[in-house]
Amino acid sequence: MILKDLDERDILNGLRALLAEKGIADAAEIAARIAATDAANPGQGAAMVARAWTDPGFRALMLADGTKAAEAMGIPMRGLPPLGVLENVPGLHHLVVCTLCSCYPRAVLGYPPFWYKSAAYRAKAVRTPRALLREFGTELPADIAIRVVDSTADYRWMVLPERPAGTEGWDAARLAAIVREGDMIGVTIPSV
Amino acid sequence: MSNDVPADLADQVPRAMHDLGGVPRFLCEAVDTAPHALDDFDREVDAIRQILGAKGVMSVDELRRGIEALPEDVYHRLSYYRRWVRSIASILIEKGVISEAALRAHATSRGGR
Amino acid sequence: MTGQLAPGTRVRVRLDWPETRGPCHIRTPYYVRGQEGVIHRALGRFRNPEKLAFARPAEELALYHVRFDLRRIWPEADADLLVELFESWLEAA
Structure with a gap:
């Protein structure tokens, strides 16, 4: 391994200086990119879910083409991997993992959480998924089948959870407030 | 139908360290479900990677290859974005x-944060 | 396998271990190698990551969501699985 004697913070210092010197990326550009990336957050995905729960046309669009649905919500998707949406239905629950690295639907959920990138999560999701869900406090009834989605290539996947009982008559804003990050990866289930 | 690979055969083949699906040593490790905030280092490395990708300097596939080429002990010891910055540099x-000599020269001059 | 594969087509993932032969970058997880699955959905065509990872000219390949019964890989798994796999890794089953 090269640069073995350098700390990673020093490597970053070197990279930052050289990228600026070569005109590849300057400080302002990096700051702008950080700001744009920080702006993506699970509230965006939650707004999509809530709209799908209240607008059948949007739900159909979201399931057919997640990228177009995200764009319809004003989420920038240009140049990003296509977004696929996995529909939880009665009796079938989806769980997303990337066993090879940490592919995550960042455009609609923001940075991947720490647990999603962990070796334990990546190892367990495909082998002991029901027990893994219990670590997140999710007890899935035995008659609900689990479909694990290993995100290995060019798509990014989010889960469209089922609308929980007890939310009849709620508007989209109120519904969006109950949808959490983990609900859209499948480690948790929205509830009221 | 019955031609599935017996698990004991597959397990005899060495596995790449990043290819973690079902790996026994991590099955008994608890998942840390607590939130961990990113720091300035993490955000900057992430942003630099995006810019390099958008400008065609380096692809996400190359980033992954560089991470996968880390020694196994380093891969498991380093934080997520520390792996990234090592991959990007290499x-x-x-x-x-860039050249290694130039990177070394600037690394020790500590410009910026 | 080349040509558009219809949902329901039975396929087998090539039993191959490129990581034992030297530097490579592959997106086919270890645990599905040699396993039999079913085409779930065609996802479009994407450039071959095995070449992109080395900045080589990369052809477009068909990418599929392939469905597997995880219990056939690990009896304790109690789930099925969707994985994105490129046509270059799929054989007729």
């Missing part, structure tokens, strides 16, 4: 975008 050096 790929850019390999491609001749």
